[in-house]
Amino acid sequence: MIEMLNVTKYYDGNSTALVDVNLKVEKGEFIFITGPSGAGKTTLLKLLFYAEIADEGQILIAGWDLYKLSKRSIPYLRRNIGIVFQDFKLLTNMTVFENVAFAMRVVGTPYKEIRQKALNVLKLAGLVHKADDYPLRLSGGEQQRVAIARAVGNEPTILLADEPTGNLDNRSASAIIEIFKEINSKGTTVLVATHNENLFTSSGRRVITLDSGRVAGEGLR
Amino acid sequence: MISYHLSEGLRNISRNKLLTLTAIFTISVSMMIFGIFLILFLNLNLLHEGWGERIQITVYLKDDTDKDGLIKEIKKEKEVAEVIYTSKEKALAEFRKELGREKEVLDSIGENPLPASLDVSVKKEYRSSEFIEPLVETIKMLSGVEEVHYGEEWVKDLTSLLKGLRVTGLFLGSLLALGIIFITSNTIRLTLYARQEEIEIMKFIGATKGFIRGPFLVEGALQGFGAGVLSVLLLYLFYSIAAYGIDFRLPGFNPGFLALSALIPIPLSGFLLGLLGSLFSMGRFLK
Ligand SMILES: Nc1ncnc2c1ncn2[C@@H]1O[C@H](COP(=O)(O)OP(=O)(O)OP(=O)(O)O)[C@@H](O)[C@H]1O
Ligand SMILES: [Mg+2]
Numbered sequence: 001m002i003e004m005l006n007v008t009k010y011y012d013g014n015s016t017a018l019v020d021v022n023l024k025v026e027k028g029e030f031i032f033i034t035g036p037s038g039a040g041k042t043t044l045l046k047l048l049f050y051a052e053i054a055d056e057g058q059i060l061i062a063g064w065d066l067y068k069l070s071k072r073s074i075p076y077l078r079r080n081i082g083i084v085f086q087d088f089k090l091l092t093n094m095t096v097f098e099n100v101a102f103a104m105r106v107v108g109t110p111y112k113e114i115r116q117k118a119l120n121v122l123k124l125a126g127l128v129h130k131a132d133d134y135p136l137r138l139s140g141g142e143q144q145r146v147a148i149a150r151a152v153g154n155e156p157t158i159l160l161a162d163e164p165t166g167n168l169d170n171r172s173a174s175a176i177i178e179i180f181k182e183i184n185s186k187g188t189t190v191l192v193a194t195h196n197e198n199l200f201t202s203s204g205r206r207v208i209t210l211d212s213g214r215v216a217g218e219g220l221r
Numbered sequence: 222m223i224s225y226h227l228s229e230g231l232r233n234i235s236r237n238k239l240l241t242l243t244a245i246f247t248i249s250v251s252m253m254i255f256g257i258f259l260i261l262f263l264n265l266n267l268l269h270e271g272w273g274e275r276i277q278i279t280v281y282l283k284d285d286t287d288k289d290g291l292i293k294e295i296k297k298e299k300e301v302a303e304v305i306y307t308s309k310e311k312a313l314a315e316f317r318k319e320l321g322r323e324k325e326v327l328d329s330i331g332e333n334p335l336p337a338s339l340d341v342s343v344k345k346e347y348r349s350s351e352f353i354e355p356l357v358e359t360i361k362m363l364s365g366v367e368e369v370h371y372g373e374e375w376v377k378d379l380t381s382l383l384k385g386l387r388v389t390g391l392f393l394g395s396l397l398a399l400g401i402i403f404i405t406s407n408t409i410r411l412t413l414y415a416r417q418e419e420i421e422i423m424k425f426i427g428a429t430k431g432f433i434r435g436p437f438l439v440e441g442a443l444q445g446f447g448a449g450v451l452s453v454l455l456l457y458l459f460y461s462i463a464a465y466g467i468d469f470r471l472p473g474f475n476p477g478f479l480a481l482s483a484l485i486p487i488p489l490s491g492f493l494l495g496l497l498g499s500l501f502s503m504g505r506f507l508k
Contacts, residue, residue: 049425072429079427089422105225106428154427 001027001158001189002048007057009043009213017043019213021057030180030190032200032221035210041193042086044210045160048191049081050074062157079107082156082188086163088147090135096146097122097131103150117153124179125149141172148176152183159183161192170198230439237412241444244408248448248495249455251397251404252487256456258393259483262386264476269379278341278357278371284309286365292339294363300347300356305340309333336367350380398494401448405441405498412440413506420506430507437499445495449488 002025009018018040025031033041046052047059050066059066061077069077090099100118109117122128125145135143144164151159161180165173177199184190192199200207200221209217234241280295282288292304307315312335341360343353357369413420423433457478464476 051425075424075427075429077427078425081427083425085425089418089425091419091422103426106423106426106432150426 001025001029001062002191003058003060004044004047005058005060007047007054007059009040009047009052009054011043017213018047018054018210021210021213021215023208023215025189025191027189028184028187029206030184031192031206031208032203033191033193033208033210034195034197034200035216036195038212039210040213041195041210042162043213045083045162045191045193048158048160049078049083079154080157082151082154082159084144084147084151084159084161084164086166088135088143090143090146090150092134092136095132095134096127096138096149099135099146100150100153103153107154109154121149121153124152124182126175140166141168144168144176145179148179152179152188155186156188159188159190161190163194163196164192165194165196165199173199226435226439229436230443233412233416233436233440234443237415240408240411241440244404244444245448245451247404248401248445248491249452251400252449252452252491253455253459255394255397256452256479256487257459258386258390259479260456260460260477262383262390263479263483265379265383265386267475267477269383278343278353278360278369280339280341280360280366281336281368281370282338283365283367284336286337288337288339288365291363291365295339295341295360298356298359300343300352301341302344303342305342307338307340309335309337312336312338398490401445401491401494402498402501405444405495406502407498408444409437409441409499410502410506413437413502433507434500434503437503438496441495441497441499442492443495445491445493445498446488447491448495449491452491453484453487 002023004021004023007018007021007023008016010016021040021044023044033044035041043052047054048061053067062080064077066077091102094102097118100121101114104114104117105111119128119131122131125148127142127145127149130138130142130146135146138146144166148161148164151161159180164176164180168176173196180190180192194200202221204220207217207219207221208215280291282291288306292306295301295304310333313333316335343356347353347356353371357371360366361369420433460476460478464478467476
């Protein structure tokens, strides 16, 4: 589903964020990417949804070479990728419901279907009672779940989650992992970037460890 | 989809009321300047035509000239509409009438000092300096002609003024059009900056450029259109005030306002320029 071949990424010339990264993720897999702060986790995810462009190497998504696609088709590629941003990126002038519905409207979901679909994902995220609240009035964990609800709302083929348990306590964190498992069980390929080892220890899942932009380790935990 | 762009565009406007109003006002002022220019041009044209009707070439004759022969000669010119003869005696009588109380001055001279003259009126289609000047030159050459007078100064001035205004208008018009594009694109850019994060999110969610652009295009176009309407209203207001004053100073001259065919293009061009302006600012933003 995802393939990175000898990918290197520099920022503004000097700082190297990723060096010669090779990564292959199968369809329906659920993997973790870990490593210390500044290791390049966010950068790796950004490359996958074309928010950043690699300086060297090749990236394939569902068999498509990202750098051979026309600019016009990028939005359509992104529609198959749900993203949970490290900083949420919720629209503060819209309610929780509107945030989720907006993402559906952007990709052209028929009006009639939006309401029911949005309510379904809010239910999954346990947020139905907060549907009409504005994001800034929610707790960090609740905002996090809004971001997740929005990301999974369009039933993406790939889900990229960047530090989705940020500063959450263990119980909230595992609740979020449960949501991802549920999505994954429906066939979505899931990539979670985190430095929270509790999320994956004894999960039996594949974990990629980055250090200073290089793949430092890979294995089941 | 169009209803989405429309309602989102209107929402942008209501979210940024002050910004939008400022832009509309600034744009309408520049459109108004152009409108004032058009009205000025129109009225100078009216003035030109009006005065043209009064263009008279006065030919002063040497004493003892064969006036009938001369009139026949002048009437041969294609530009000439009519020739009226004024004898020495009649000229003196008219002059006396004009002088009124001071006519003793004339009596003291004794002999009639005034020449006989011909008033030559010009056909409507030839009432401009390019035709009148050669005509005057021809008449000057005829025998028996002492001197020829016509309103040379202002005919020349007004004709060249109108020519100059036409060039200036073209220049001013394109300058103001650029200004309007610049203002809208700047306003839209400010809105864009304010909504940068929202746009970024839309992009990452998978919104196409067209989807993101739509509401901003609507916003720009409506801004330009609104400014156009406002400038027409302001123009009419100023025109009414000015026309009221002119009526007192130039009796008999009816100042004109722009015709509907000249008014309708103002909001329409505002619409288009607004659209262009927002398209420009979006272009760089959506890279
Ligand atoms: N936009 C940017 N411009 C310049 N340098 C950047 C930019 N984004 C990231 N970097 C640099 O690239 C390196 C990798 O950053 P990245 O955000 O991918 O790390 P991370 O693993 O996500 O860290 P964290 O766990 O703190 O989120 C860091 O050294 C960072 O300073
Ligand atoms: Mg990060």
